[in-house]
Amino acid sequence: METYRWGPVKKLSSGGQAEIWLVRDPFLGVEAVQKKLRPTPGHPDPEEEVHRFLREVRTQLRLSQHHDGIMPILGSNFEDTPPWYVMPRATETLRDLVGRNLGGLPTALACQLLMKAADAVAYAHQEGIYHRDLKPENILLIHDRLTVGDFGFCRDTTTNSTTLTEAKTVFGTVYYMAPEQFDNAHEIGPQADVFALGRILYQMLTGRNPYPHQRPELLPSGLDYVVEVSTAEDPRDRFRSVVDFMSNLAEAQSKLMWRAGTPAAPPARRSKAPASHWGSSGPQAARRPAKEQGTLFDLAEYEPRDRAMVESSPGSGCR
Numbered sequence: 001m002e003t004y005r006w007g008p009v010k011k012l013s014s015g016g017q018a019e020i021w022l023v024r025d026p027f028l029g030v031e032a033v034q035k036k037l038r039p040t041p042g043h044p045d046p047e048e049e050v051h052r053f054l055r056e057v058r059t060q061l062r063l064s065q066h067h068d069g070i071m072p073i074l075g076s077n078f079e080d081t082p083p084w085y086v087m088p089r090a091t092e093t094l095r096d097l098v099g100r101n102l103g104g105l106p107t108a109l110a111c112q113l114l115m116k117a118a119d120a121v122a123y124a125h126q127e128g129i130y131h132r133d134l135k136p137e138n139i140l141l142i143h144d145r146l147t148v149g150d151f152g153f154c155r156d157t158t159t160n161s162t163t164l165t166e167a168k169t170v171f172g173t174v175y176y177m178a179p180e181q182f183d184n185a186h187e188i189g190p191q192a193d194v195f196a197l198g199r200i201l202y203q204m205l206t207g208r209n210p211y212p213h214q215r216p217e218l219l220p221s222g223l224d225y226v227v228e229v230s231t232a233e234d235p236r237d238r239f240r241s242v243v244d245f246m247s248n249l250a251e252a253q254s255k256l257m258w259r260a261g262t263p264a265a266p267p268a269r270r271s272k273a274p275a276s277h278w279g280s281s282g283p284q285a286a287r288r289p290a291k292e293q294g295t296l297f298d299l300a301e302y303e304p305r306d307r308a309m310v311e312s313s314p315g316s317g318c319r
């Protein structure tokens with residue numbers, strides 16, 4: 001795809017590090033999203049910012065070629081000032097989805113989505129990449145496909161290059177950042193991403209910010225344990241890896257569904273549910289009144305691609 005064709009349609013957001021634009025290729029008639037580096041005024045080492053942005057693009061490109069849970073890169077241009085890259089347009093972020101579900105997402109859906117995000121993060125870890133900035137805003141839904149994006153703060157353990165500013169910078173977002181990341185962002189291990197996943201899980205299930213206090217009593221039985229262990233203060237008390245986190249989450253969810261009397265076989269699929277509708281399904285959601293579920297859209301329309309896997313018998317987990 002030729003990168004010069006992308007023309008601006010409108011600005012979508014403007015963060016500290018970058019501007020996000022909706023762009024269009026008039027020749028192919030497709031829209032996409034462009035992320036443009038926003039250089040920090042007075043930055044002591046502007047080249048380092050470009051270097052870090054390039055690392056974001058390279059890492060995301062490499063990972064997304066092998067895992068569909070990583071936001072793909074469609075093109076980039078580092079000869080332009082500022083440099084930019086283009087990616088598919090997400091329909092919404094996980095932050096938007098949680099925001100639309102005031103009392104928290106239905107348990108089965110929350111587990112299913114988080115398992116997908118965790119699977120992508122586990123793959124990144126396997127490739128020596130720690131994300132370091134996992135949060136609902138950086139998890140994007142392209143219709144029913146969940147992707148992890150924004151690898152701008154990642155740690156690449158396969159190279160030893162740490163710039164001076166990077167070593168001194170506090171990376172991440174306070175709600176989701178592991179305590180050890182405040183002290184030394186460069187030295188963190190896989191448990192920092194486990195911490196963030198635990199906090200995100202809490203927020204998805206309760207609809208509440210996980211900071212400054214979590215209230216475990218609001219969580220479904222068994223999942224309180226998963227959140228508690230993932231978000232332990234000391235990284236040595238957390239699950240050792242994202243894979244470990246995933247198997248504990250799968251087990252907790254299976255037990256929960258077994259107790260709720262989930263049928264072994266999933267219900268027949270409906271044919272015309274729109275792919276962009278994320279809502280509730282699963283036995284617990286079906287039994288709870290709509291008000292309690294707190295969703296603002298038609299739950300009956302929800303038809304995730306992997307529903308059969310979510311609702312299968314205990315032991316199969318929610319992957």
Ligand SMILES: Nc1ncnc2c1ncn2[C@@H]1O[C@H](COP(=O)(O)OP(=O)(O)O)[C@@H](O)[C@H]1O
Pocket residue numbers: 012013014015016017018019020033035087088089090091093137138140149150152
């Ligand atoms: N591909 C995309 N499609 C739609 N919105 C996006 C996309 N990428 C980013 N955004 C929006 O822009 C925000 C900032 O993008 P992000 O890559 O996280 O940049 P930053 O480094 O500034 O955090 C995201 O939280 C999301 O709301």
Ligand SMILES: [Mg+2]
Pocket residue numbers: 137138150
């Ligand atoms: Mg971001």
